[in-house]
Amino acid sequence: MTMVENVRNGLLVGASPREGQGERDPWFLDPREILRTMRLRWFAVLVPVLLCLGLAAAWMHLNPPQYAASTQILIDPRGLQVVKDGLTPPDQASDASLLLVDSQLRVLTSDDVLGRVVDRFDLTQDPEFRGRETLIGALKALVARFAGRTESPAEPRLTALRILRDRVGGRRLERSFVLELGVTSEDREKAARLASGIAETYLARDAAIRSETTRRAGEAIEGRLAELREALRQAEDKAQAFRAKRNLVGTRSQLVSEQQLTQLSEQLGAARAKALEAGSRMRQVESVLAGGRFDSANEIVTNPTITALRGQLAGVERLRADAEETLGKRHPSYQAAVVQEKALRGAIEAEIRRIAAASRNDFEAAQASAKILASTLERRKTEALKVGDDFVQLRELERQVEASRAVYEAFLVRARELQEQQRLDTSASRIISVASPPEKRIGPPMPVVVVAALVAGTGLGLVGALGLELLAGRVRSRRRLEGHLGRTGLDALPRAPRKAVTLKADPSARGDGPYEVALARLRHRLAAAEPWVKPLVVLVTAGDDRLGKSGLACSLALSAVADRERVILVDADPKGLLTRDLGAAAPRTLADLLRARAPLSDALVTLPSGLRVLPRPSDLPRDLAGIFAEALLRSDADLVVVDLGLVGGDVVTERLIAEERIPTLLLAVSARRGRVAAVDRALKAIGPSRRPRVVVTEADVRE
Structure with missing residues (x-):
């Protein structure tokens, strides 16, 4: 696109925009200016590059290659349900379980476990765990020597423990009960051995602690058995002496007098019910004698004699009716039928009277029996009130005996269970990923360190050169x-x-x-x-x-x-x-x-x-x-x-x-x-x- 610019004395065709047509970026953001500055200030760029390379070389020399090996341990809070009642109850998945797993992570990296690993692998004789003399340490020792202060040398085991603690790290994997343990060392095989050794030592130590805890609990319970046995014997003797002194006879739950009162109450109820039933039957029979219907009294209806007489009476009534209709009332057959009918009705009435007399006798006998039982019950109640206070005290003594017996039996059973549980490993924790020698070292490779040092040195040199250029104002x-x-x-x-x-x-x-x-x-x-x-x-x-x-x-x-x-x-x-x-x-x-x-x-x-x-x-x-x-x-x-x-x-x-x-x-x-x-x-x-x-x-x- 051709541009035309107006000037004071003419036109310039094809000219480019001049002034006031937009702001430019600062010169130090222009790549060409940066390259020009690097050419002019090459020494200022070279010095930081050499310094960074020197620092990288010193860092690689002072920090030998480290290798990290890791192992994974599953911490199952539930444990194994070997026995019904374990020393520690099985836990379910909850926030408390996560806290338990986090606590086990602290135990895994504790000095107790790491100290046993130091002794197991004899790390005090390992040069890597003896502690190297550093430049800062040498300077401190020199200053202390000039100041006249001498420090006693550190114990080799504590030094090895401190170095091992610094090289051990653990964490709980997210949303799981798995602990990951990592150990760094200058040797691949050693890192794997230490990681496996720490995990095995932790599991062995955990099992030993569980067994020791169970043993101490069992000993504590057995120490209490003698006291509980003596307390039970004394409670039983006291209850028996009180029973003999007060002449209280009966079972543990009820005295003989209480049993008699219960039986008399039941018999009195049955006698009164029987009297009521006999009176009802008697009144029904008497109502029939007074002119009532035969079927109103069950006793009469179900009597076989009356049933037979009523059957004969029905037959005689049919004969009388036939004779009256065919022969007339003056006929001897009719008269004989009437005589038989009267005789049968008299027999039925006599049988009803006998049933009524029998019902009256049963009613009177039931009333007499109920009166006798009621008087006996009143007499037994009076006797029971006399021994009530003694029986209350006896029951209190018996409750004390039962409580002492229950505690003693529970402790005795628990002591026997704990003795057997000492030989059982109920832990479900296990190693789920065995440590293996790592292939790569920790940190960036040496070429990466050198390249990073070059980049950092170049960047610092470039910034320094640009700064010098800004200060120079050229x-x-x-x-x-x-x-x-x-x-x-x-x-x-x-x-x-x-x-x-x-x-x-x-x-x-x-x-x-x-x-x-x-x-x-x-x-x-x-x-x-x-x-x-x-x-x-x-x-x-x-x-x-x-x-x-x-x-x-x-x-x-x-x-x-x-x-x-x-x-x-x-x-x-x-x-x-x-x-x-x-x-x-x-x-x-x-x-x-x-x-x-x-x-x-x-x-x-x-x-x-x-x-x-x-x-x-x-x-x-x-x-x-x-x-x-x-x-x-x-x-x-x-x-x-x-x-x-x-x-x-x-x-x-x-x-x-x-x-x-x-x-x-x-x-x-x-x-x-x-x-x-x-x-x-x-x-x-x-x-x-x-x-x-x-x-x-x-x-x-x-x-």
Whole structure:
């Protein structure tokens, strides 16, 4: 996409955006600037790299390779249900079980278990567990020796235990009852042996503790058996003596008098029920005698004699009815039937009377029996009340006997169970993953350590180099200066050849190198900015690079001479670097020439190349600075290049910089020697009303 930029005196087609078109990132974030800084500050980068490599080598030497072996142990809180009642009840999965497993983890890594492992594997004779002499330890010992304090040597077993404790680690696997134990050592096989040894020692120690606990509990119970046996005997003797003294006869649960009262109560109830039943039967029979119906009394209905008589009476009544209907009432058959009917009814009534008499006798006998039982029960109650208080005391004594007997029997059974449980291992804990020699060492491999040291050293060196660059405040490149000033598109010149910046150089021998091309481009830009100004006066100054400024002025003049332009090079620098290079004096002093308003050509020195040079006068009065500017603008040259002094160096330089009739002002900044602070001071001194064109010299042509 073609872009068109409006400039003061024309149009530039295909130009790129210049100023105020977006902010740039800081220069130290630019990869090219970082590479440039590394090239310039290579020593600052190399020192941290070597230091980190040295630290890595020292670390690998002081820390021999370590290998970690691990084993896994299942801690089952429930245990084995070998007997019905164990010393410790079986636990179910709960938060308390997790706390129990965590407690067993502490036991697994306790000094009790680790100390037995130290003795089992004789770690006091192992060089790895004797403790190595470190630099810090040696220094402490030396200081203590000079201070007159001597410490007794540490016990080898405690030293081995401390080292083993530091190399052992355990944890409970998440959402499980599994403990994972890890041991580190300098030897693969040793790490596996120690891990297995600790696990086996823990399980053996756990079984031994369980057996010892069971044994102590059994001994404690057996020690109480004699006391409980004597207490039971005394309680039984006391209860028996009280029974004999009070003449209390009966079973453990009930006296004989209480048994009799119960039996009499039951018999009295049965007698009264029998009397009631007999009275009911008697009244039913008497109601039949009084004229009631036969079937109203069950006793009469179910009597076989009455049933037979009633059957005969029914037959005789049928005969009488037949005789009355067929023969009449006067017939002997009818009369005989009537006599038989009366006889049968009399027999039935006599049988009913007999049943009534029998019922009355049963009722009276039942009443008499109930009265006798009631009187007997009252007499027994009176006797029972007399022994009630004694029986209460007897029952209390018997309860004491039963309690003593129950405790004694429970202790006796428990003592026998514990004696047998000492020989049983009820633990369900076991090793579920046997430790094996590890294949890889702990930590990163040596190549990784070396690479990490290189990366860390390079990073530290790069940060240090960038920090030194920030502190130095050098310009270094056009891009860095553009980022600092917030202006893009600064002019830049590569490093000039040695013979290209001297007045004695032959312009016709100049080639088309990068420096010459950049000079021609700069000169054409200056001419395009002021196309109708003749002569074009270019002021060249700098903030701190005097040599680069003079070289830029000389190179611009020689480049224009090579293009066959009329050029005047004015040396207005108080140091007179171009005048010393010229080696010739002006035919007329500049002060006399300016006072006489004579042409500027009367004080010029013409070189064989055609370049005309105005040497630095020995003294130029300040009141002639304005006339000097007019003389420059009235010259007959196409291009006038004025080599000023440093900004703020002398009054003539400041007067010419402030001259509004001379619009073109170049501020030379050396990428190698220039400082950003000097550029800021120069721009501040020039002021915002005058905007110089910044030219970066000795820049990198690859930018």
